[in-house]
Amino acid sequence: MIGKSVDVDIVDVAFGGETVGQFDGQQLFVRGAIIGERVRAEITNIRARGLLAITREVLKPAPTRIDHPWPLGSVYQTGAANYGHITLSGQREMKTRMLRRELREAGGEELLAQFSPPMLTVQAVDGNGWHYRTRIGVNKLPTGVGVNSGGTFVRVSELPLASKRLESLDLFGNAWDETLTTGEHLQLVAPNAGSPVIMSAGQAFFSPSERAPNTIWEIVNYRGRSYEYTLGTKGFWQVHENAPDALVAAVFDNLELDERTHFVDLYSGAGLFSLVAADLIGPRGSVRAYEGNSEAAEAASANFTAAPWASSHALTIDAHTLGSLVGSAQVVVADPPRAGLGSEAAKILALSPARQIALVSCDARSMARDVAALVRAGRRVTQFVALDIFPQTHFVETVCVVQ
Numbered sequence: 001m002i003g004k005s006v007d008v009d010i011v012d013v014a015f016g017g018e019t020v021g022q023f024d025g026q027q028l029f030v031r032g033a034i035i036g037e038r039v040r041a042e043i044t045n046i047r048a049r050g051l052l053a054i055t056r057e058v059l060k061p062a063p064t065r066i067d068h069p070w071p072l073g074s075v076y077q078t079g080a081a082n083y084g085h086i087t088l089s090g091q092r093e094m095k096t097r098m099l100r101r102e103l104r105e106a107g108g109e110e111l112l113a114q115f116s117p118p119m120l121t122v123q124a125v126d127g128n129g130w131h132y133r134t135r136i137g138v139n140k141l142p143t144g145v146g147v148n149s150g151g152t153f154v155r156v157s158e159l160p161l162a163s164k165r166l167e168s169l170d171l172f173g174n175a176w177d178e179t180l181t182t183g184e185h186l187q188l189v190a191p192n193a194g195s196p197v198i199m200s201a202g203q204a205f206f207s208p209s210e211r212a213p214n215t216i217w218e219i220v221n222y223r224g225r226s227y228e229y230t231l232g233t234k235g236f237w238q239v240h241e242n243a244p245d246a247l248v249a250a251v252f253d254n255l256e257l258d259e260r261t262h263f264v265d266l267y268s269g270a271g272l273f274s275l276v277a278a279d280l281i282g283p284r285g286s287v288r289a290y291e292g293n294s295e296a297a298e299a300a301s302a303n304f305t306a307a308p309w310a311s312s313h314a315l316t317i318d319a320h321t322l323g324s325l326v327g328s329a330q331v332v333v334a335d336p337p338r339a340g341l342g343s344e345a346a347k348i349l350a351l352s353p354a355r356q357i358a359l360v361s362c363d364a365r366s367m368a369r370d371v372a373a374l375v376r377a378g379r380r381v382t383q384f385v386a387l388d389i390f391p392q393t394h395f396v397e398t399v400c401v402v403q
């Protein structure tokens, strides 16, 4: 079966960015195709959920198909821009279809009925979908840097997903050859309140001859107010330059906070949501932030210095610890990593006294599973915002508010 060439009509979009067709009574998951197309695809893997294939020839192209502007990012090479062969609006239509499919698979038509079509419309956060990443990983090569393509590092002379501000690091020639060790993983970071840095083996550099502090500053704007964050070098921060502002708006535009609200921020990182909540709520309420990475939790503590009614706690959130964390919460934001909350933790959260819960997710499948669990346990979806903070890829960020 592997290596077989099949002609297939693409009728849906699945998790992982693959499109879906039918072959031999089975689902065929096809990379590099677009909904509405007819393609000739080569079967590459046999999986429990169906066959995996890759597009070899487009027999009937979709109107949204374009030449990939960065072939190295395509599904045939690194896959870092696996939707780059689709117009931006076409990418967003595909993501809407993926959200619908995942919600239907997790909770049937009954769950899908809680989402009006505008809720599932994926919203742009930028103009052209390139040069948006303020965080990007590469590997040092003997000269210049490379990206992983099928297990080997390919030297690059451009990084089209990376923020233009990272160009000042002068990465593609031999400027860094004596400072950095060949083979090392490099994390490039362009904070919005400071100069770009390279992180390598626990050290930070502004330039080959200038070390940088292991601290980064970011500024987030919401409703005319600016919030300043200090981050450690190992902690999480949203990668799209517009994501922190867009996510803060998607969360707080849809939550009802007052001056006595007890607010809990689960998976709080350096306190992106907590710092804004502390400002919106004020000293008569409380904000408690819980985060597993101790460096990020310490950074959050430092970020809350001017708001002592906000506190940061380093601990692992799971189905055993969660109940006590949300026992007296009135409003909860949960922004777990890709794996999501898990059905058991989602049920515990649903049964908490919180009047509103905002689930922030970067993974459509775990989001759908967690929302289905929240709804099964008695919650109702009131708002849902889908943001295109990972253009050129199949990923989509969502904020789901339940009551």
Ligand SMILES: C[S@@+](CC[C@H](N)C(=O)[O-])C[C@H]1O[C@@H](n2cnc3c(N)ncnc32)[C@H](O)[C@@H]1O
Binding pocket: 235, 236, 237, 238, 267, 268, 269, 270, 271, 272, 273, 290, 291, 292, 293, 296, 315, 316, 317, 318, 335, 336, 337, 338
């Ligand atoms: C998607 S990030 C969100 C961080 C923050 N809300 C933000 O937007 O900057 C998820 C965070 O969860 C933390 N984390 C992952 N697993 C965890 C766990 N089991 N318990 C607590 N925190 C965890 C990670 O360290 C990371 O900071």
